[in-house]
Amino acid sequence: MLSATENIVIAPSVMCADLCHLENDIRHLESAGIAMLHFDLMDAHFVPNMPIGLALLAQLRPKTDCAFDIHLMVEDNDFFVEAVADIGVQQIAVHVESARHLDRTLSLIQARGIKAGAALNPATPLSALDYVVDRLDFVLVMTVNPGFAGQKLVPATLKKIADCRAFLAERDSNIPIEVDGNVSFENIPKMVAAGADILVGGTSSVFHTDGTRAENIKRIQAAVEKGLEKRRAACKPN
Numbered sequence: 001m002l003s004a005t006e007n008i009v010i011a012p013s014v015m016c017a018d019l020c021h022l023e024n025d026i027r028h029l030e031s032a033g034i035a036m037l038h039f040d041l042m043d044a045h046f047v048p049n050m051p052i053g054l055a056l057l058a059q060l061r062p063k064t065d066c067a068f069d070i071h072l073m074v075e076d077n078d079f080f081v082e083a084v085a086d087i088g089v090q091q092i093a094v095h096v097e098s099a100r101h102l103d104r105t106l107s108l109i110q111a112r113g114i115k116a117g118a119a120l121n122p123a124t125p126l127s128a129l130d131y132v133v134d135r136l137d138f139v140l141v142m143t144v145n146p147g148f149a150g151q152k153l154v155p156a157t158l159k160k161i162a163d164c165r166a167f168l169a170e171r172d173s174n175i176p177i178e179v180d181g182n183v184s185f186e187n188i189p190k191m192v193a194a195g196a197d198i199l200v201g202g203t204s205s206v207f208h209t210d211g212t213r214a215e216n217i218k219r220i221q222a223a224v225e226k227g228l229e230k231r232r233a234a235c236k237p238n
């Protein structure tokens with residue numbers, strides 16, 4: 001069974017927005033129908049970058065009703081879980097590669113009433129989720145190596161999305177799969193057909209320089225529809 005629903009969510013990656021006019025940028029995204037924002041919190045240790053921080057999150061929180069989707073790329077997951085939970089967020093993904101005590105950290109997130117996700121680097125096998133599937137509210141499949149925007153999709157990750165959907169179905173789980181990295185107009189149909197439910201839109205789609213935010217989101221929605229058609233066709237009995 002593929003994804004439970006056809007409700008595909010677009011979550012713009014805030015690190016790719018116009019950070020010098022961020023509130024204005026978010027207003028454009030909201031008017032185009034966006035209801036979730038993806039925040040990449042990096043500590044310059046787990047990944048060699050630090051695009052946005054906790055102060056930005058705290059300042060933005062009262063300015064928008066969008067759900068905050070937090071992607072932690074840090075060594076000290078528990079510290080950042082508590083910090084963002086105090087700010088007020090709806091879901092948090094922690095990398096299995098950095099979580100010293102993954103099960104405990106996922107429980108910590110859920111204990112704060114926040115949806116818990118596990119993020120997997122492209123090379124990390126799905127088996128890393130074997131003993132935490134029942135602790136998960138979503139899976140974040142990285143389609144690029146984390147840390148930077150503007151990269152190219154790691155080709156093997158398209159199959160990994162489909163494998164992840166099958167892996168979850170085998171364990172009677174139909175939680176959403178979020179994909180993050182080069183979620184482009186060209187890649188979206190393949191990602192959705194493979195089972196992706198939440199699309200992190202960055203420089204190759206939402207913030208693509210060829211169009212306005214509204215134009216780009218329309219193009220994404222058309223690409224999503226193409227992917228859903230492929231998904232439906234794959235489900236049809238022969």
Ligand code: DX5
Pocket residue numbers: 013015016038040071144145146147148149150151180181182183200201202203204205
């Ligand atoms: C990278 C981040 C992504 C990134 C996406 O580590 O997790 O959210 O901003 O940027 P693009 O879409 O340009 O790959």
Ligand code: ZN
Pocket residue numbers: 013038039040071180200
């Ligand atoms: Zn991200």
